[in-house]
Amino acid sequence: MINKLCDKIKKTNAPIVVGLDPMLSYVPDHIKAAAFAEYGETLKGAAEAIWQYNKGIIDATYDLIPAVKPQIAMYEQFGIEGMIAFQKTVEYCQEKDLVVIGDIKRGDIGSTSAAYATGHIGKVQVGSNTYTAFNEDFITVNPYLGSDGITPFLDVCKEEKKGMFILVKTSNPSSGEFQDRLIDGKPLYEHVAEKVAAWGEEHMGDSYSYVGAVVGATYPEIGKVLRKVMPKSFILVPGYGAQGGKGADLVHYFNEDGLGAIVNSSRGIIAAYKQDKYAQYGAANYADASRAAVLDMIADIDGALKAAK
Amino acid sequence: MINKLCDKIKKTNAPIVVGLDPMLSYVPDHIKAAAFAEYGETLKGAAEAIWQYNKGIIDATYDLIPAVKPQIAMYEQFGIEGMIAFQKTVEYCQEKDLVVIGDIKRGDIGSTSAAYATGHIGKVQVGSNTYTAFNEDFITVNPYLGSDGITPFLDVCKEEKKGMFILVKTSNPSSGEFQDRLIDGKPLYEHVAEKVAAWGEEHMGDSYSYVGAVVGATYPEIGKVLRKVMPKSFILVPGYGAQGGKGADLVHYFNEDGLGAIVNSSRGIIAAYKQDKYAQYGAANYADASRAAVLDMIADIDGALKAAK
Numbered sequence: 001m002i003n004k005l006c007d008k009i010k011k012t013n014a015p016i017v018v019g020l021d022p023m024l025s026y027v028p029d030h031i032k033a034a035a036f037a038e039y040g041e042t043l044k045g046a047a048e049a050i051w052q053y054n055k056g057i058i059d060a061t062y063d064l065i066p067a068v069k070p071q072i073a074m075y076e077q078f079g080i081e082g083m084i085a086f087q088k089t090v091e092y093c094q095e096k097d098l099v100v101i102g103d104i105k106r107g108d109i110g111s112t113s114a115a116y117a118t119g120h121i122g123k124v125q126v127g128s129n130t131y132t133a134f135n136e137d138f139i140t141v142n143p144y145l146g147s148d149g150i151t152p153f154l155d156v157c158k159e160e161k162k163g164m165f166i167l168v169k170t171s172n173p174s175s176g177e178f179q180d181r182l183i184d185g186k187p188l189y190e191h192v193a194e195k196v197a198a199w200g201e202e203h204m205g206d207s208y209s210y211v212g213a214v215v216g217a218t219y220p221e222i223g224k225v226l227r228k229v230m231p232k233s234f235i236l237v238p239g240y241g242a243q244g245g246k247g248a249d250l251v252h253y254f255n256e257d258g259l260g261a262i263v264n265s266s267r268g269i270i271a272a273y274k275q276d277k278y279a280q281y282g283a284a285n286y287a288d289a290s291r292a293a294v295l296d297m298i299a300d301i302d303g304a305l306k307a308a309k
Numbered sequence: 310m311i312n313k314l315c316d317k318i319k320k321t322n323a324p325i326v327v328g329l330d331p332m333l334s335y336v337p338d339h340i341k342a343a344a345f346a347e348y349g350e351t352l353k354g355a356a357e358a359i360w361q362y363n364k365g366i367i368d369a370t371y372d373l374i375p376a377v378k379p380q381i382a383m384y385e386q387f388g389i390e391g392m393i394a395f396q397k398t399v400e401y402c403q404e405k406d407l408v409v410i411g412d413i414k415r416g417d418i419g420s421t422s423a424a425y426a427t428g429h430i431g432k433v434q435v436g437s438n439t440y441t442a443f444n445e446d447f448i449t450v451n452p453y454l455g456s457d458g459i460t461p462f463l464d465v466c467k468e469e470k471k472g473m474f475i476l477v478k479t480s481n482p483s484s485g486e487f488q489d490r491l492i493d494g495k496p497l498y499e500h501v502a503e504k505v506a507a508w509g510e511e512h513m514g515d516s517y518s519y520v521g522a523v524v525g526a527t528y529p530e531i532g533k534v535l536r537k538v539m540p541k542s543f544i545l546v547p548g549y550g551a552q553g554g555k556g557a558d559l560v561h562y563f564n565e566d567g568l569g570a571i572v573n574s575s576r577g578i579i580a581a582y583k584q585d586k587y588a589q590y591g592a593a594n595y596a597d598a599s600r601a602a603v604l605d606m607i608a609d610i611d612g613a614l615k616a617a618k
Contacts, residue, residue, distance in 0.1 A: 021421075024435070032436075041436030073421045077428035078435075079442030083392055107451065108414050109481040109547075112330075112382045119386035126333070126387075127341075127350030133388030142416065144453045145479050146486030170454050172418040177455030177504070178497065183490040188497070192487065238418075 001137045001162050002205035002212075002234065005099050006259055008066030014298045015259070017101060017236070018061060018290075019266025020089060021071035022050040026271040028283035031056075047081035050074070053286075054089050057270055058096060060287035061294050067099035069236075069264050090136055101236065102136030105167065107149050114152035121164075122156040138163045140214060140236070143192050150199060154211065158203050163210035168193050168226060171216025171239030189222065193229040200233050208260065209233050215253065217245025217263065224252035227260070235261045241268025241297070247304035254305060263301060269293045310446045310471050311514035311521075311543065314408050315568055317375030323607045324568070326410060326545070327370060327599075328575025329398060330380040331359040335580040337592035340365075356390035359383070362595075363398050366579055367405060369596035370603050376408040378545075378573050399445055410545065411445030414476065416458050423461035430473075431465040447472045449523060449545070452501050459508060463520065467512050472519035475508070477501050477535060480525025480548030498531065502538040509542045517569065518542050524562065526554025526572065533561035536569070544570045550577025550606070556613035563614060572610060578602045 009015050024032070024046055032049045039045035058068070070093075075086035093100050106116040118124050119133040141153055141164045153164050169179055169189040179189045193213060200209030209232045215223050217239035227235065235253050239245045240263045253261035272278045272293035273286040281289035318324050333341070336358050344358035367377070379402075384395035402409050415425040427433050428442040450462055450473045462473050478488055478498040488498045502522060509518030518541045524532050526548035536544065544562050548554045549572045562570035581587040581602035582595040590598035 036436060041438045043433070043435060043440050043442070046433075046435040071417075071421055071424075073415070073417060073424035073428070077424040077433050077442060079428065079433075079440070080389060080392055080396060082428070082442070083389055087389060105415070105417050105451075106382070108380075108382060109479060112380055115380075115382035115386040119382070119388065119391070124352070124355075124386050124388075126352060126355040127345060129350045131352050131388070133352070133386060133391070142414075142451050142453055144451055144476060144487060145481055146483035146488070148481050148483040149479075167453060170418060170458075172454055172457050174455035174457040178453060178501065179455070181492040181497070181500065183492055183497075188487065188490070188492075191490065195486070 001099065002208050002210045005066060005234070005262070006206070006208060008099060009259060009262065012064060012066050013302060014065055015254070015262050015301060016065060016294070016297055017067040017069045017262050017264045018057070018065055018269050018294065019069045019071060019103070019238070019264045020054050020057070020270065021074045021266040022053055022270065023074065024049065026267070026274070027053045028273070028286050030284065043078050043081040046078050047085040051085040051088050055092060056287040057290045058093060060291045062096040062098055064291070064294050064298065065098065067101055067262065068093050069101040069103050071103040071266070087134060090134060099138065100136045101138040101140070101165065102134065103140050105140050105142050107142035107145055109145060110148045110152055113149050117153045117156035121160055121162040138165060140165045140167065142167050143195070147195070154199055154203060157210050161210070163212065165212040165214050165234070165236040166192070166196050168196060168213040169215045169219055169222050171218045171243055175216065190225070190229060193226050196233055197230040200230065204232065207257070212236055214238065217250055218243055220249040220252065223250070227252055227255070231255065237261055237263045241265040247300035250301065251304050251308040258305060265297055269297065310408065311517050311519045314375060314543070314571070315515070315517060317408060318568060318571065321373060321375050322611060323374055324563070324571050324610060325374060325603070325606055326376040326378045326571050326573045327366070327374055327578050327603065328378045328380060328412070328547070328573045329363050329366070329579065330383045330575040331362055331579065332383065333358065335576070335583070336362045337582070337595050339593065352387050352390040355387050356394040360394040360397050364401060365596040366599045367402060369600045371405040371407055373600070373603050373607065374407065376410055376571065377402050378410040378412050380412040380575070396443060399443060408447065409445045410447040410449070410474065411443065412449050414449050414451050416451035416454055418454060419457045419461055422458050426462045426465035430469055430471040447474060449474045449476065451476050452504070456504070463508060463512060466519050470519070472521065474521040474523050474543070474545040475501070475505050477505060477522040478524045478528055478531050480527045480552055484525065499534070499538060502535050505542055506539040509539065513541065516566070521545055523547065526559055527552055529558040529561065532559070536561055536564070540564070546570055546572045550574040556609035557616070559610065560613050560617040567614060574606055578606065
């Protein structure tokens with residue numbers, strides 16, 4: 001799956017991922033009206049609205065991008081119906097040959113991490129049958145519990161040729177509260193990054209590891225350091241766009257081969273029609289606004305990478 | 310909800326919580342056979358089996374205990390059908406007047422934590438209607454992202470008079486890998502505990518805070534220190550029984566009022582019939598074995614607390 005991600009990035013020349021993090025407030029009124037007409041103002045109606053909204057964005061952008069990253073919390077808030085919309089979104093993206101990164105940030109003690117791994121990237125046994133549950137291609141994982149919270153995910157990644165991105169330095173303002181604290185002269189995030197590099201060596205693709213890291217776009221100097229600590233790990237970079245990150249800030253997250261990083265934008269793309277810049281599309285053509293925002297993001301990052309050469 | 314938890318602990322004299330972490334391998338054959346006869350060897354069949362298994366344990370123990378802690382990963386591994394079994398379990402426990410601690414270990418950047426809080430302890434708005442999704446009473450939360458990953462949970466806790474337990478020192482063998490590392494002379498878990506105490510002051514019940522902490526039974530010396538760092542926080546203590554913790558190890562997790570800690574046992578209770586000690590019950594009477602194991606656990610902890618006085 002990491003090889004597929006590399007291939008698709010080269011083919012699209014787009015080291016980006018579209019964050020499918022739908023809020024009901026982003027969904028254009030005509031989509032909500034149709035969903036509510038069918039299912040009422042219910043959890044099922046809300047789930048139908050976000051699914052139709054996602055589908056529009058995917059149809060308008062899938063040929064330009066290698067991957068999507070649905071944030072499961074945005075679906076989980078609508079309960080079972082929301083989880084069904086999450087599952088439909090994952091399946092539909094895979095039909096469109098997109099790599100799906102489930103942004104689930106799970107992590108627990110061994111046997112529990114094993115259950116999460118089974119549910120999200122593995123297979124579950126029921127009697128003599130085997131099923132997949134949520135079936136993403138990559139997932140995000142929280143490292144706070146240490147190695148024995150990570151290895152069950154690693155085991156399933158090996159079995160299924162799937163991958164994960166481990167939180168190293170997150171994009172939010174207070175991420176430094178614990179992550180930046182110095183331990184033996186080095187910040188905690190650097191210790192975590194060293195472990196990511198070590199775990200990654202256990203499960204290598206052709207040029208990159210199946211074990212990547214999350215490093216926020218909002219901390220470019222840290223990204224520069226961590227690129228070197230984890231040379232074979234892909235860096236998943238949240239925080240571009242709405243959170244403040246720009247293409248020029250991100251060149252050091254990449255290796256010299258032009259790979260090694262994949263930059264996420266969520267709101268900046270899926271709710272592009274709400275920005276002044278793309279307002280001319282209007283709510284009716286929200287998906288075209290998303291396509292325009294994807295093209296602009298690709299150009300921004302490509303320009304920055306070329307300028308840095 | 311923290312007041313209710315305190316009241317129920319006093320009434321039952323049982324500072325314990327039963328971890329509803331069902332594995333299909335724990336479920337007695339007669340329950341699996343009935344579920345598979347109805348739904349086949351499918352995800353729905355598996356979910357029905359774990360729900361019926363849970364129901365038997367709840368019916369046999371609810372009068373003895375204040376609270377249950379379903380581990381969502383064990384349900385999530387069966388996909389949507391598993392999540393429905395989780396939801397049914399939460400609802401059924403609440404009908405039995407049990408406090409439900411959803412062991413979900415979520416945690417993300419602000420807007421995403423807000424969505425998790427909405428889905429698990431809050432209410433979600435759809436048009437002019439308001440719904441609950443998973444509707445637990447307490448949840449567990451991961452602190453790696455710092456304050457702005459926690460405050461959205463805190464906000465919803467305040468609104469709904471619900472609570473959370475934040476991971477401080479987990480029970481697993483490699484928890485020390487990051488959590489024990491020294492920062493300014495103190496381990497990371499102690500820095501997290503200080504923040505838990507500060508967050509907890511913002512949302513107090515009558516004697517204890519709505520913000521508690523997770524500290525594993527497997528590290529009793531650390532429990533003793535952390536009890537003092539967070540005097541007003543309830544400590545949720547995993548790792549009793551199957552993971553090795555004993556009642557005598559846990560006396561220092563409690564305050565002098567006999568409150569302040571709630572000890573979890575999962576496998577040791579729900580799969581008690583598989584232990585030599587309770588083998589005489591047999592698989593047919595697995596729930597009676599669970600009841601006997603609950604009574605033994607209460608006696609073990611009560612004895613240890615009395616001996617320490």
